[in-house]
Amino acid sequence: MALRVQDLKVHYRTLRGDVHALDGVTFSVADGEIMGLVGESGSGKTTLGKSLIRMDSRMRHVGGTVTLDGTELPIGDTEAMNAFRFSDVSIVPQYAMSAMNPTRRIGKMVRELVESRKIRFSSVRDELNRRLDLVGLDRGVLDRYPLELSGGMKQRMVMVISTLLNPSLLIADEVTSALDVSTQRAVALALAGFRDHDLVRSMIVITHDVSLVYQIADTITVMYAGRLAESAPTDTLVSTPRHPYTQLLISALPEVGVRYGGKRLTGIAGSPPTLLDPPSGCRFRARCPLAFDRCAEQPPFVEIADNHRVACWKAV
Amino acid sequence: MGRYFGRKLAIYALTFVVAVTINWLIPRFMPGDPVRAMVARAGLQDPAGVAAMREYYTSLFGFDLPWWQQYLNFWGELLRGNFGVSLWAYPKSVGSIILAAVPYTLGLLLPAILLSWWAGNKFGAYAARKKVLDNAVLPIWYVLTATPYMWLAILLAWAFGKVAGLFPVGRSFSASLEPSFSWLFISDLISHWFLPFLSLFLVAFGGWAIGMRNLIIYELEADYAHYLGALGAPQRLVRRYAFRNAVLPQVTGLALQLGVIIGGAVVTEIVFDYRGLGYLVLEAIKTSDLFLLQGIFLFIVIGVLVANFIIDVVYVLVDPRTRVGMGSGS
Numbered sequence: 018m019a020l021r022v023q024d025l026k027v028h029y030r031t032l033r034g035d036v037h038a039l040d041g042v043t044f045s046v047a048d049g050e051i052m053g054l055v056g057e058s059g060s061g062k063t064t065l066g067k068s069l070i071r072m073d074s075r076m077r078h079v080g081g082t083v084t085l086d087g088t089e090l091p092i093g094d095t096e097a098m099n100a101f102r103f104s105d106v107s108i109v110p111q112y113a114m115s116a117m118n119p120t121r122r123i124g125k126m127v128r129e130l131v132e133s134r135k136i137r138f139s140s141v142r143d144e145l146n147r148r149l150d151l152v153g154l155d156r157g158v159l160d161r162y163p164l165e166l167s168g169g170m171k172q173r174m175v176m177v178i179s180t181l182l183n184p185s186l187l188i189a190d191e192v193t194s195a196l197d198v199s200t201q202r203a204v205a206l207a208l209a210g211f212r213d214h215d216l217v218r219s220m221i222v223i224t225h226d227v228s229l230v231y232q233i234a235d236t237i238t239v240m241y242a243g244r245l246a247e248s249a250p251t252d253t254l255v256s257t258p259r260h261p262y263t264q265l266l267i268s269a270l271p272e273v274g275v276r277y278g279g280k281r282l283t284g285i286a287g288s289p290p291t292l293l294d295p296p297s298g299c300r301f302r303a304r305c306p307l308a309f310d311r312c313a314e315q316p317p318f319v320e321i322a323d324n325h326r327v328a329c330w331k332a333v
Numbered sequence: 334m335g336r337y338f339g340r341k342l343a344i345y346a347l348t349f350v351v352a353v354t355i356n357w358l359i360p361r362f363m364p365g366d367p368v369r370a371m372v373a374r375a376g377l378q379d380p381a382g383v384a385a386m387r388e389y390y391t392s393l394f395g396f397d398l399p400w401w402q403q404y405l406n407f408w409g410e411l412l413r414g415n416f417g418v419s420l421w422a423y424p425k426s427v428g429s430i431i432l433a434a435v436p437y438t439l440g441l442l443l444p445a446i447l448l449s450w451w452a453g454n455k456f457g458a459y460a461a462r463k464k465v466l467d468n469a470v471l472p473i474w475y476v477l478t479a480t481p482y483m484w485l486a487i488l489l490a491w492a493f494g495k496v497a498g499l500f501p502v503g504r505s506f507s508a509s510l511e512p513s514f515s516w517l518f519i520s521d522l523i524s525h526w527f528l529p530f531l532s533l534f535l536v537a538f539g540g541w542a543i544g545m546r547n548l549i550i551y552e553l554e555a556d557y558a559h560y561l562g563a564l565g566a567p568q569r570l571v572r573r574y575a576f577r578n579a580v581l582p583q584v585t586g587l588a589l590q591l592g593v594i595i596g597g598a599v600v601t602e603i604v605f606d607y608r609g610l611g612y613l614v615l616e617a618i619k620t621s622d623l624f625l626l627q628g629i630f631l632f633i634v635i636g637v638l639v640a641n642f643i644i645d646v647v648y649v650l651v652d653p654r655t656r657v658g659m660g661s662g663s
Contacts (some may be wrong), residue, residue, distance in 0.1 A: 071563045102565030110563065115556040118574050120581070120653055130561065133570045162653050179564070 019219040020046040020069075020186050025081035027068045037292045038064040040243040041081070043318060046186070051212055051220045053230025053251070055266075056240035059289060062223045063111070065240070066188045068092055069221075070106045086185055103134060107184035107217075109208075111191040113175040117163040124159030127178055134182075141181055148177045151214065152207050169200040176207060180216050187217040191224055201229060209233040227270060231255060236324070239263050242289045242300040245318055249325040259321065259332040262301045299329070307331050334649070334656070341645055345638050352634040357407050359630075360623030361400075367420050367621040368396065394418075394624075416631070417624035421616055427628035430613065435632070437505050438609030440526065442598050445533035450587055453541025458576050460542070461549035471546070477539025482597035486532040486604040493528055500528050503606040529605045537594055544586060548579035581652050588644040592637050 022044050029036040038061045046052045056062045067073065069083060069092065078093030085105060091097040110116055118126050127145065128138045149156050152173040163171060172192065180187060189208055193201040211217045222230055230237055231251060238248040239262065247260040258264045265285045287304040290296050298313040299305070305312070311330045318328040327333075368390045377383050391397050394417075395406060410417065416427035460467045477485075494502035501507065506522050552558065552575035561571050602611030610629050617625040649655050 071559075073559075099565040099567075102563060104565075108563050110556070110560055112556040112560075116560040118557045118561075118578070120578055121574070122653075129570060130564060130566055133566045134564075164654060175560075 019048045019050070019086060020221075021084045022069075023082045023084070025065070025068065025083065026079040027064055027072070028077050028079050029064075029075050030077055031075070031293070034293055035077075037243050037295050038076075039068065040292075040295065042240075042243075042245055043081075044238060044245060044248060046219045046221065048218055049212065050236060051209065051222060051234045053227075053234030053237040054221055054223045054240065055225060055227050055230060055237060057225060057289065059242075059292070060240040061243040061292075062225075062240050063190055066108065066190045066221065066223045069186070069188055070102060070108050071095065071098065103179075103184065104182045105184055106186045106188070107179045107182070108188045108190060109176050109179045109192050111194065113172045113192065114168055114195055116175050117171065117178075119163055122160055122162060123166075123174060127159070127181070130178070131181070136182070145177070145181060148181070148216070151210065152177055169196060169203070172196060172200075172204055173207060176204075176211070180211050183216055183218075185218045187211070187220045189220060189222045192222075193224065193226065193229060202232070205229055205233050227255075227266065239266065242295065243292050244300060245326075245328060246301065247325075247327045247329075248318075249322075253322075253325055259325070259327045260301075260329045261305050261307050261331070337649075338646075341642070345642060349634065349638060352638075353408075353411070353631060354404075356627055356630045356634065357404060360626045363618075363621065363623065365621040367623060368394070370621055371420060371423070411631075416628040419617075419622055419625045421620040421622040421625055427624050430625060431610070431628050431632055434609050434613050437607060438598060438602070438611065441529055441533065441602070441607065441609060442595065445530055445537060445598070446587075446591070446594055449534045449537035450541050450583070453538045454545045454576075454580060454583055456538075457542035457545025458549045458572075458579070461546045461553070462572070467546065471543070474539040474542045477535050478543060480536055480539075482532060482536055483600040483604050485536055486529065486601045489528050489532050490605060500524050502528065505608040525605075525607070529601050529607050532601055532604075533594065533597055536597065537590070540590070541583065541586075544583060545579060548582060549575055552576075552579045581648070584644060584648050584651065588641050591640050595633055595637065 022042060025039055025042045026037075027039040029038050040061075042061075042065060044052075054062050054065065064076070067076065068078070069090070072078065072092065072095065083090045083092050085101070090101055090106070117123060121129070131138050131141055145159075146156055149158065154170060154173055154177070158166060158170065158174060163174075166174065172195075176192075187208075192208070193204050196204060208220065208222065212220055222234060224230055227237070234251050236248065237251050237254045239246045239254070239260065241262050247254065247258060247263045249258075254263065255267060258267055262285075269282060269284055271282060285304060290300055290303065296302070297315070299308070299316050302308045302312045309330075314330075316328045316330045316333070318326055319333060320326045321332055368387060371390055372383055372386050375386060377386060395403055398406070414428070416431070419425050419427050419430055422430055456470075460470055490502045493499045501521075501524055505525055506512070506518065507525075510518050510521055512518060553571070555575075555578075558571050558575060561574070598609070599611035599614055601607070602609045603615050606612065610632065613625060614629055616622070617629065
């Protein structure tokens with residue numbers, strides 16, 4: 018097991034109280050696995066991604082552990098985490114369009130970043146060039162400024178930088194949100210390519226786009242309101258989802274080749290609960306068509322089949 | 334890049350022509366008749382003598398010509414480097430009077446502008462990351478930057494000159510001394526220079542420090558700073574990038590503030606009776622010496638334009654984004 022997350026709890030401090038953005042999350046990612054993490058806005062998926070590498074100043078590690086390759090990560094201690102960032106855990110951020118310093122040539126920025134981590138730039142230069150070739154970027158981009166690159170080029174450049182030190186775990190946070198559909202596919206395949214070339218051991222791909230992770234992920238984990246709802250191998254989750262939320266999510270997707278002339282695509286009625294003071298029991302209860310008395314009690318996240326885990330009383 | 338600077342130069346040339354024209358107009362709209370003042374100073378009793386003297390001065394300064402002729406002559410003399418003769422210090426030439434005063438004004442302005450800019454940026458950036466310090470000094474900076482130059486000058490002259498008696502107030506150096514390269518003269522010069530310098534420095538410093546503080550806070554929240562942090566880059570690198578990027582708007586700010594600081598220097602010199610261009614402005618106004626006034630304003634206009642051009646060039650050198658814009662034929 019490359020990554021093991023045990024009962025992780027992360028809260029946001031606000032003036033009105035703590036927001037329970039991650040409320041006891043347990044999962045693991047195997048060596049070589051690409052895990053897709055899907056959920057709607059505010060479900061805690063980005064919080065989970067950030068918690069694994071760098072919490073922002075409002076986030077507080079309340080409980081739980083994160084173990085990577087047998088070593089526990091000091092995720093609550095931003096200074097101690099520095100030793101693991103980039104080399105063990107790395108991230109391709111949401112904001113790849115503006116992730117590079119606009120007033121530095123890209124090559125110079127990479128050199129300064131690498132050297133600031135006490136690594137000789139000459140030892141990674143050849144690898145850097147190879148990876149530019151891998152993602153189809155001209156080596157000349159290193160002499161250019163970020164604003165001379167197109168959006169897709171910046172996205173690929175950031176992917177090259179983030180994976181330069183062969184991290185055990187790469188977090189790809191909404192990497193395709195800012196791209197058009199044709200570029201999205203290229204970026205998704207490039208991500209999978211990094212894993213296939215063994216440059217990155219395992220990967221968590223955070224997105225709200227189920228059809229995107231379907232193309233590259235080995236397993237998919239669905240989050241709802243700060244908790245995990247369901248987790249299964251990709252095909253299982255898409256073909257036989259067991260959690261009512263996952264079922265509704267999958268049924269809301271348009272299918273390729275099917276004409277929707279007279280029919281309206283359905284969504285899920287209602288909206289997720291506020292996490293400032295989350296309701297007890299199953300958090301999907303208020304929107305769930307199958308809800309019954311027992312849902313007032315929080316359902317455990319249990320394995321119902323091989324590698325298929327669900328948090329729902331109806332599925333147990 | 335050649336096209337860019339060509340266009341810039343054209344704009345500066347146009348600004349120069351407009352400024353010179355306004356400069357020529359303003360003294361002529363001022364109340365008071367300079368010739369009558371000169372004649373009165375001669376103290377003649379005989380009406381015929383007064384009339385003859387009047388006529389002599391009027392034709393000497395070209396006041397009998399039509400206004401457009403005067404304007405064209407003004408440009409002609411200007412291009413030959415002749416700024417005319419001063420009425421206040423007749424018959425000295427305006428050029429020689431200004432040249433004698435310029436070292437004092439530049440000696441005041443250059444250190445005040447450059448040091449306040451440098452120190453303001455450093456302190457502002459430092460305060461941006463120390464919460465306690467920031468809360469303590471920010472109100473002080475707001476008060477400083479909102480203070481009018483001459484008011485702070487009066488306050489300093491009163492506190493350090495009159496009450497504490499640490500520094501002399503008035504003149505650029507003691508009236509009893511002759512300019513020379515002696516220790517006595519130089520220390521006297523510095524003690525006269527210090528208070529006017531300090532008043533200019535403090536007001537400008539507050540503004541730069543506030544600007545830099547805000548810019549650094551903004552830059553440290555920029556995406557590239559978060560990305561570097563997520564990749565474990567030390568704070569030192571992140572701060573270095575943030576500082577370099579935050580300095581760019583401050584360079585532009587310097588160009589915008591130049592005129593204000595020079596205006597501040599003029600009133601500060603008047604408060605301290607410091608014998609630079611500001612002092613000359615006051616004397617020229619008091620004696621309706623329009624040639625001297627024209628000459629000084631012209632000198633200030635040229636100074637501001639040259640300084641702005643230098644800043645334009647510097648900006649292109651320090652911000653790669655402006656160079657990229659030029660490359661794509663904008």
